[in-house]
Amino acid sequence: MEQWERDEIRSANASLKSALESAQADFDREMAEIGDIHAKLAALKVHATTPSGLARITVNASGMVTEISIADDAFGRCTPKQLTAELNTTIRGGVEAASQARAQVMQPVQAIVDGMADLSEIIPGAPNLRELREQFAPSTLPPVADGPAGKAER
Secondary structure, eight states: OOHHHHHHHHHHHHHHHHHHHHHHHHHHHHHHHHHHHHHHHHHOEEEEEOTTSSEEEEEETTSOEEEEEEOTTHHHHSOHHHHHHHHHHHHHHHHHHHHHHHHHHHHHHHHHHHHSOOHHHHSTTOOOHHHHHHHTSOOOOOOOOSSOOOEEEO
């Protein structure tokens, strides 16, 4: 093997080592933030109230409804069908607000991940992990036209 070939191999190895060290440093920074983000997500609750104020729901960071409170006089002020429609609309609004709040909490880590080199950029011929992640990203649901969404607050 010629000297110039050895030099090319050394250069390629040094370049790969540098890229991997940079990716490791980014990963280490991300992991340092995980505990704080996990605590914020565990504490995240979104409250949404029906437009008429007859019910209030609570949604956690996972988008699960954890509580529904219905006013004592709700059935005197509306029909069960009206209350059901308002609850469904408010639940959808609360779940969407929780999703947005979760994305905001996750934004610092997402910025680090987005800035990291993809495996295919480091190792020629390796799979593109960003494309793979996009393939498995949750699809957006079509808009539902059931009326106005309830007011959401955090």
